[in-house]
Amino acid sequence: MDAAEFRRRGKEMVDYVADYLENIEKRQVYPDVEPGYLRSLIPEEAPEEAESYEDVVKDIERVIMPGAASPACTELETVMLDWLGKMLKLPEDFLAGTEGRGGGVIQGTASEATLIALLAARSKIVKLIQADHPDRSETDIISKLVAYSSDQAHSSVERAGLIGGVRMKKMPTDSKFSVRGAALQKVLEEDRAAGLIPFFFCATLGTTPSCAFDCITELGPICNAEKIWMHIDAAYAGSAFICPEFRPLLNGVEFADSFNFNPHKWLLVNFDCSAMWVKKRSDIIGAFKMEPLYLKHDHQESGNQSHWQIPLGRRFRSLKMWFVFRMYGLKGLQAYIRKHVGLAKEFETLVRADQRFEISADVVLGLVCFRFKGSNELNETLLKRINRARKIHLVPCQLAGKFVLRFAVCARTTESRHVQEAWSHISHLASELLQELPH
Amino acid sequence: MDAAEFRRRGKEMVDYVADYLENIEKRQVYPDVEPGYLRSLIPEEAPEEAESYEDVVKDIERVIMPGAASPACTELETVMLDWLGKMLKLPEDFLAGTEGRGGGVIQGTASEATLIALLAARSKIVKLIQADHPDRSETDIISKLVAYSSDQAHSSVERAGLIGGVRMKKMPTDSKFSVRGAALQKVLEEDRAAGLIPFFFCATLGTTPSCAFDCITELGPICNAEKIWMHIDAAYAGSAFICPEFRPLLNGVEFADSFNFNPHKWLLVNFDCSAMWVKKRSDIIGAFKMEPLYLKHDHQESGNQSHWQIPLGRRFRSLKMWFVFRMYGLKGLQAYIRKHVGLAKEFETLVRADQRFEISADVVLGLVCFRFKGSNELNETLLKRINRARKIHLVPCQLAGKFVLRFAVCARTTESRHVQEAWSHISHLASELLQELPH
Known part of the structure; x- marks a missing residue:
């Protein structure tokens, strides 16, 4: 859903809530349904392909409202x-x-x-x-x-x-x-x-x-x-x-x-x-x-x-x-995961191409653990400079006694350009730091 | 806030969220503020009188956004x-x-x-x-x-x-x-x-x-x-x-x-x-x-x-x-509490005026505990009939071995007419039940 659709759908939902509250006295105070009513009203599995917002929202009246908050809340869960x-x-x-x-x-x-x-x-x-x-x-x-x-x-x-x-x-x-x-x-x-x-x-x-x-x-x-x-x-x-x-x-x-x-x-x-x-x-x-x-x-x-x-x-x-x-379907969710893992691999490749750095743990999903080949102190200083610049934010860890930086791909809107910019920024700060050191 | 204003304000908020997400890259990834920054930006106490929605929402940019999610979340809390x-x-x-x-x-x-x-x-x-x-x-x-x-x-x-x-x-x-x-x-x-x-x-x-x-x-x-x-x-x-x-x-x-x-x-x-x-x-x-x-x-x-x-x-x-x-101010919140307590007292008065019933515990706030002067079984039957009619819903309790019905005033929109209708409904079901009993 893009921003334009979000604006339209969000406003429809505001009206739905207002209508609900204005007409709440017309609704039954306690549901008629029997336990287990909900399962038969919806498919047994999540859809493979994405559905439209209309399809989902129209099911609110059909599936949820007859069961009110309870038992619908328990059963849908x-x-x-x-x-x-x-x-x-x-x-x-x-x-x-x-x-x-x-x-x-x-x-x-x-x-x-x-x-x-x-x-x-x-x-x-x-x-x-x-x-x-x-x-x-x-x-x-x-x-x-x-x-x-x-x-x-x-x-x-x-x-x-x-x-x-x-x-x-x-x-x-x-x-x-x-x-x-x-x-x-x-x-x-x-x-x-x-x-x-x-x-x-x-x-x-x-x-x-x-x-x-x-x-x-x-x-x-x-x-x-x-x-x-x-x-x-x-x-x-x-x-x-x-x-x-x-x-x-x-x-x-x-x-x-x-x-x-x-x-x-x-x-x-x-x-x-x-x-x-x-x-x-x-x-x-x-x-x-x-x-x-x-x-x-x-x-x-x-x-x-x-x-x-x-x-x-x-x-x-x-x-x-x-x-x-x-709204995503199983395929859409899988594509989202794969994209993030791909972006982490992209960052890993950038790190590996730079002889000053090392990868500290296998990159399996969206997290890249990396560090300067050098002292913990040097890596701590690099982290401080990265976080004080406030363009990106990294959280560190300790692995086998080594101070390690963690690059995590987790925001919904992350794209390749963000990964490239982040690495370029880190690399630049790293060069600055190394130049300041006595040889 | 009435339904018309809710519709207007809700839609403004949808736009605010969409704008925020569309422009998120222009915001700083980590806040500049020092711990404790927020306290000095807002009054030391809640207002006595209600403020307007505009007054509140404009403080989001001034007070919250400079502190991002953290520390603003912790400090406002x-x-x-x-x-x-x-x-x-x-x-x-x-x-x-x-x-x-x-x-x-x-x-x-x-x-x-x-x-x-x-x-x-x-x-x-x-x-x-x-x-x-x-x-x-x-x-x-x-x-x-x-x-x-x-x-x-x-x-x-x-x-x-x-x-x-x-x-x-x-x-x-x-x-x-x-x-x-x-x-x-x-x-x-x-x-x-x-x-x-x-x-x-x-x-x-x-x-x-x-x-x-x-x-x-x-x-x-x-x-x-x-x-x-x-x-x-x-x-x-x-x-x-x-x-x-x-x-x-x-x-x-x-x-x-x-x-x-x-x-x-x-x-x-x-x-x-x-x-x-x-x-x-x-x-x-x-x-x-x-x-x-x-x-x-x-x-x-x-x-x-x-x-x-x-x-x-x-x-x-x-x-x-x-x-x-x-948006309520202290006075508005106090008025809300007092209204509910008043409605509970109104229900208590109706119960006390009916010789068939008794009040089972002091009515201090918004809860009225009451019952038929009679057996637990009779009261259980009355409760079943009330809840099966699905006009109102009551939850019972046991007090000193007695099965007691509880009338709780707690919905935001409750008015005197709801209390009157509820009592009239209970009273009617009570009469029906008593007529069925052998003398």
């Missing part, structure tokens, strides 16, 4: 997470369908998804152990629990452990910054020997520092055999898995108990929208369910996603997924 | 929470100002605020005990902790205890459904004698079932003396405290460590917007702070509200507070 799960080719186990035991939910951020997964895993292991040892207290069991993540994992993973009141160990990574099966196996043996109870592993696909991928095809079978909940945090990288050429990066997801990524990061859905799937809804609901009388209703057996998250209230975030998936 | 705190006449300790140790933050829901408060209290007590007993482990201490709330408290309070992995005891309430000081004192003595460590009390002002108020003037001094964190959950009732005649309901807040209410419930700010204040920011930041390199920046010492909450990313929710506070 369940179906949109199925659509997105199919786009990613997630195993059937993760889909809700009409009879599945799994399914998806929108959380606000990946931090919340990780926390929810850890809490569900904690609740599950406590129940499992108490089933055999009814005398063991919850606090005693929790005091022995241990969770694991990569030493490259996002800070929110460590924070989830802090909130959940459990030990969180950071696993060492290999030369590609990936956690490998052997590393996990070793620490599990040590921890079990020390009387600890391993219960949760948070794998990362696309780490924040360098977009590295934990080896879930090795880690998953170990977690399954050891009854450890495997959660996959693919906050950034997950969007790319809608492209067949990037889908192998997700191989091993079949071993996971829960999987999460953020469509708000790289799939054109506005913040916030973090998509989380679980294989067994009952695991997550069991950890959070509370049912006072004022939350009871006639359809208790059907979905209520408040039991899947920390807040009780929910916004109607699936609407923006529905609009985006239909 | 801090100042808006100060504005709102002053509207409530919160003690100075809860305000950030330029040098305060307290301050406010927007959470998504009261559930999150309660959880954050409980986790901060948990972290604080663990550190306090470990300072004297460095050999005691965190898990050992947590296993002895005990938190308290009213037996009328919202289910999210119990859930916070579940997530935090601590005992949560429900305190009995008096004939007004309030927790009293003596009840707390008694259980504290018992629990300390049993070797437990009381650390957190969640008081409710305006309970969900009946809008009852825990007696915080009695409870607060006990909590302070016993070094128990007192959190106040005033999710619904808090908005009313901007009116001097309702502010006495908040007396005792000076004893609290944290206070929360939801402007999205009753202060005309759209969902989600839950306002939370703490007396010591350091307590809450200490429980959550994580500082990886990619989150470090040049102004670490200034605010970063990601350390005050579970998600890391944040939306710019303070903008809607800024617009609402200015």
Whole structure:
């Protein structure tokens, strides 16, 4: 949608909202529909090709309004997470369908998804152990629990452990910054020997520092055999898995108990929208369910996603997924991902052609980690000058003790000329800096 | 703002967004401003009288755009929470100002605020005990902790205890459904004698079932003396405290460590917007702070509200507070609250005039709890008929073993005629039901 159409459609939407509010008393206060009404009104999968705005917006009256805010909000969310799960080719186990035991939910951020997964895993292991040892207290069991993540994992993973009141160990990574099966196996043996109870592993696909991928095809079978909940945090990288050429990066997801990524990061859905799937809804609901009388209703057996998250209230975030998936179509979204990856490769080529610089990690998706061949201090100075010039903005990381600059392609409107200008700017500042140094 | 003005202003805003996106490359990628820049650009308090939309919107370029998304998002939020705190006449300790140790933050829901408060209290007590007993482990201490709330408290309070992995005891309430000081004192003595460590009390002002108020003037001094964190959950009732005649309901807040209410419930700010204040920011930041390199920046010492909450990313929710506070003015917001309370009183009068019915709890704000003088079964049948007719919708509660109907005035456009129509409808259904009964 270009700016001109945005102006026209935006104004139509303002009128729609005003009309709705002016005529709200004519609408029914409570819907007539039965639970599950919505799924049959829309296709089972996202369209391959883009649809027109008219097609999407006319479905608001047909599909959404008969179900009011509730159950339409819950039902559209369940179906949109199925659509997105199919786009990613997630195993059937993760889909809700009409009879599945799994399914998806929108959380606000990946931090919340990780926390929810850890809490569900904690609740599950406590129940499992108490089933055999009814005398063991919850606090005693929790005091022995241990969770694991990569030493490259996002800070929110460590924070989830802090909130959940459990030990969180950071696993060492290999030369590609990936956690490998052997590393996990070793620490599990040590921890079990020390009387600890391993219960949760948070794998990362696309780490924040360098977009590295934990080896879930090795880690998953170990977690399954050891009854450890495997959660996959693919906050950034997950969007790319809608492209067949990037889908192998997700191989091993079949071993996971829960999987999460953020469509708000790289799939054109506005913040916030973090998509989380679980294989067994009952695991997550069991950890959070509370049912006072004022939350009871006639359809208790059907979905209520408040039991899947920390807040009780929910916004109607699936609407923006529905609009985006239909207005771009799967092909349009794939083209968007591929364009960004291409632009990152373009930047990588520019860096590699300059002998003063090196690439610090494989460029797999839209992130390029690079640095001066030289001291950390020199790279820190370069970063400062880049960011103080305020033409572009870079965020650094540490990789194997080295201070590294990160060039991230993530804005919707990024084109080749922006990449070229950015590199020309960086290269110019780099030359200035090197000229100032004593020989 | 009436519908006609909404249409005009909404369309202007669509153009503003389109213009912004079309010209985004002309804007600086990183702001020039220094931390704290925003506070001096706007008044220290919300206006008494309503301002025009033009006045508000023209400040977007002057106040917000120079600070881009960050730090403008953080700074406007801090100042808006100060504005709102002053509207409530919160003690100075809860305000950030330029040098305060307290301050406010927007959470998504009261559930999150309660959880954050409980986790901060948990972290604080663990550190306090470990300072004297460095050999005691965190898990050992947590296993002895005990938190308290009213037996009328919202289910999210119990859930916070579940997530935090601590005992949560429900305190009995008096004939007004309030927790009293003596009840707390008694259980504290018992629990300390049993070797437990009381650390957190969640008081409710305006309970969900009946809008009852825990007696915080009695409870607060006990909590302070016993070094128990007192959190106040005033999710619904808090908005009313901007009116001097309702502010006495908040007396005792000076004893609290944290206070929360939801402007999205009753202060005309759209969902989600839950306002939370703490007396010591350091307590809450200490429980959550994580500082990886990619989150470090040049102004670490200034605010970063990601350390005050579970998600890391944040939306710019303070903008809607800024617009609402200015376009209504304090007087407009007070008038809105008073109108709703008046409508609830009008409904109460109608119920009291009907000998078949009784009022089940004091009508203090916008909620009327009422029931047939008769069996629970009869009242359940009446509720079913009311909700199946789909003209109005009521949510029930249990009060002292009685099944009670709740009439809640909370929609922006509610007028006296709606209240009259609702009562006439209920009264008619009641008559029908009673006629069917055998004598």
